[in-house]
Amino acid sequence: MGTRLTARENLAVGALRSVNWVSRVTGRGAGTVAGGRVGLRISPNLLAVLTRDRTVIVVSGTNGKTTTTALCVAGWGGDVTTNATGANMPAGHVAALAGSHSTHVVLEVDEAWLPDVLDAVTPKVVILLNLSRDQLDRANEVRQMSERWRSSLASPGADPVVIANANDPLVVYAALDADQVRWCDVPTNWTLDAQSCPRCTRPLEHSPSGWSCTCGLATPEDVTTSLNGELTVAGEHAALSLSIPGEYNRGNAAMAATALREVGVLLSESIPRMQSVTGVAGRYTVRSWQGRQMRLLLAKNPAGFDALLSTVAPEPIDVWVAINANIADGRDPAWLYDVAFEALKGHVVWCLGERRLDLATRLDYAGVEYRIVEDLASLPATTQPVELLANYTAFQEWMARSAPC
Amino acid sequence: MLKIAVLYPELLGTYGDGGNGLVLAERARRRGVEASLELVAMRDELPAADVYLLGGGEDGPQRLASDLLAHNGFVDRVTDGSYVVAVCAGLQILGRTFCVDGNDEYQGLGLVDVVTRRGEVRSVGELCVRVGEQLLVGFENHGGRTVLGEGVAPLGRVLRGRANDGEVDGYRTDRIWASYAHGPALAMNPWFADEILGTVLGQELDPLGTAADLLYARRRQILTAGLAG
Numbered sequence: 356m357g358t359r360l361t362a363r364e365n366l367a368v369g370a371l372r373s374v375n376w377v378s379r380v381t382g383r384g385a386g387t388v389a390g391g392r393v394g395l396r397i398s399p400n401l402l403a404v405l406t407r408d409r410t411v412i413v414v415s416g417t418n419g420k421t422t423t424t425a426l427c428v429a430g431w432g433g434d435v436t437t438n439a440t441g442a443n444m445p446a447g448h449v450a451a452l453a454g455s456h457s458t459h460v461v462l463e464v465d466e467a468w469l470p471d472v473l474d475a476v477t478p479k480v481v482i483l484l485n486l487s488r489d490q491l492d493r494a495n496e497v498r499q500m501s502e503r504w505r506s507s508l509a510s511p512g513a514d515p516v517v518i519a520n521a522n523d524p525l526v527v528y529a530a531l532d533a534d535q536v537r538w539c540d541v542p543t544n545w546t547l548d549a550q551s552c553p554r555c556t557r558p559l560e561h562s563p564s565g566w567s568c569t570c571g572l573a574t575p576e577d578v579t580t581s582l583n584g585e586l587t588v589a590g591e592h593a594a595l596s597l598s599i600p601g602e603y604n605r606g607n608a609a610m611a612a613t614a615l616r617e618v619g620v621l622l623s624e625s626i627p628r629m630q631s632v633t634g635v636a637g638r639y640t641v642r643s644w645q646g647r648q649m650r651l652l653l654a655k656n657p658a659g660f661d662a663l664l665s666t667v668a669p670e671p672i673d674v675w676v677a678i679n680a681n682i683a684d685g686r687d688p689a690w691l692y693d694v695a696f697e698a699l700k701g702h703v704v705w706c707l708g709e710r711r712l713d714l715a716t717r718l719d720y721a722g723v724e725y726r727i728v729e730d731l732a733s734l735p736a737t738t739q740p741v742e743l744l745a746n747y748t749a750f751q752e753w754m755a756r757s758a759p760c
Numbered sequence: 761m762l763k764i765a766v767l768y769p770e771l772l773g774t775y776g777d778g779g780n781g782l783v784l785a786e787r788a789r790r791r792g793v794e795a796s797l798e799l800v801a802m803r804d805e806l807p808a809a810d811v812y813l814l815g816g817g818e819d820g821p822q823r824l825a826s827d828l829l830a831h832n833g834f835v836d837r838v839t840d841g842s843y844v845v846a847v848c849a850g851l852q853i854l855g856r857t858f859c860v861d862g863n864d865e866y867q868g869l870g871l872v873d874v875v876t877r878r879g880e881v882r883s884v885g886e887l888c889v890r891v892g893e894q895l896l897v898g899f900e901n902h903g904g905r906t907v908l909g910e911g912v913a914p915l916g917r918v919l920r921g922r923a924n925d926g927e928v929d930g931y932r933t934d935r936i937w938a939s940y941a942h943g944p945a946l947a948m949n950p951w952f953a954d955e956i957l958g959t960v961l962g963q964e965l966d967p968l969g970t971a972a973d974l975l976y977a978r979r980r981q982i983l984t985a986g987l988a989g
């Protein structure tokens with residue numbers, strides 16, 4: 356790879372690596388993003404340069420990016436270049452690409468950055484998981500996002516194979532004009548943002564067999580990936596058993612396996628390897644804190660929270676929920692009212708995080724028993740593992756506070 | 761029986777706006793008043809209700825909601841005596857015109873002499889409004905600049921944030937409360953929820969004492985830090 360770089364690009368890669376090294380040894384950060392920024396400043400087309408001659412799978416969507424990326428990496432097998440959790444913008448991408456020489460690349464991409472990344476990188480495959488409201492005080496209007504994806508994927512060039520969720524109207528609209536699409540029938544329970552047609556705004560008709568609009572936009576008929584007990588991708592069948600929980604993760608694995616087929620990996624190869632994914636950046640794993648065991652669960656937005664609530668056991672248990680409203684979380688916790696917290700009726704919910712009062716108020720109106728935790732020392736001792744649901748920065752705090760067991 | 765109807769949550773519910781209906785119903789029930797909370801979908805007929813709620817929405821859905829409301833008897837219901845709580849896009853729809861898709865002017869319901877144009881910048885952030893003796897705390901996220909016609913009273917005076925124009929927030933008529941404080945504004949401001957409820961029920965309400973009061977006290981303290989008056 357080195358021989359093809361211009362002097363300026365070489366300088367950029369060198370600068371990137373040294374900034375990363377400095378920031379790592381001085382403990383000022385995990386490296387990655389800072390170095391990436393410096394590299395991009397010196398050579399803005401660094402992302403294009405560093406992906407030249409490499410086989411790239413790009414993963415984007417509101418929910419499940421990190422898990423799907425991990426499933427792609429594991430399912431591909433061998434040495435795969437991928438970006439670190441959370442560093443899903445170009446600075447994080449170039450840092451990962453400069454740090455590894457493997458020609459197999461899986462990049463998790465922030466939804467808003469997808470058009471720029473598609474412009475710079477010539478990916479072989481693009482996975483579009485879903486689109487729903489996420490931190491609307493920062494990224495406005497989810498429909499606009501779908502429109503931006505569509506025009507980006509419709510523009511001529513080296514056209515990627517698009518792996519698209521057929522049950523999400525906003526994703527279908529985005530993929531509509533792409534050259535090659537593999538439609539996936541995967542579990543998608545969040546339809547609140549898809550009630551009016553992404554193309555013409557008329558109301559969508561939802562039925563058990565799918566959704567449709569009078570303008571003709573509808574669930575694609577030529578679905579090639581489906582999950583009916585077993586996984587089917589373009590005629591190949593496989594039993595899908597994963598080490599991580601949740602129906603939505605089965606959908607993520609189905610889309611990852613579909614993407615890997617496009618780079619020559621069969622289901623019989625990819626699916627068994629995906630079982631090695633047991634936790635993603637601490638998610639789903641059991642951790643310990645002050646003599647208690649807890650399962651840490653991350654949800655960043657209403658769709659993510661609803662999916663998590665469906666995994667909480669029905670028998671009465673203590674559930675801890677931690678909510679912050681820092682910039683990375685979105686400053687506005689209004690979304691708490693878009694989550695069906697009524698599902699926690701029968702459990703006792705301990706309210707944690709800076710926005711514990713917003714949460715307590717929401718639970719109060721939902722008729723759920725709650726306790727406001729002003730001081731962590733007042734949390735009860737428990738013998739059975741606690742479910743701890745947290746949004747982004749609250750999750751990070753609890754990751755730092757707890758230890759693996 | 762107090763009938764509360766949340767209109768088109770699938771179109772106008774961008775910021776947890778459905779929460780306002782839930783809050784009104786729950787606060788009524790806790791006073792021993794029977795209350796029904798109905799979520800009205802696009803294809804449903806408009807039910808009779810004592811109070812209708814309108815939330816915020818994106819451009820396309822806002823236009824669609826406005827068209828639906830213009831033809832489903834909503835205007836007659838309001839003129840006949842129903843109350844309305846409208847936030848964000850809902851506030852704009854009740855007026856004469858609003859802007860969608862850039863600067864295209866769009867016909868509103870004309871229930872109130874109010875015009876909304878596209879603002880120069882998007883207004884996103886915390887909002888604090890003085891309403892009489894009280895403070896309304898919340899969050900705004902919209903691209904509108906709303907001008908009140910002569911004789912239309914604002915809901916309150918802006919202490920923090922932008923709301924209509926940086927000076928005042930929303931409007932208040934004898935049947936309508938309108939604010940740019942979106943989503944669960946009634947959850948965050950129990951006094952405001954009770955003022956609306958008390959008016960609709962025609963009775964004075966005693967405070968409830970719930971988590972919402974703690975939340976309101978905390979937000980009020982944070983948002984007024986450093987503000988005079």
Ligand SMILES: [Zn+2]
Pocket residue numbers: 552553554555556557568569570571572
């Ligand atoms: Zn349509």
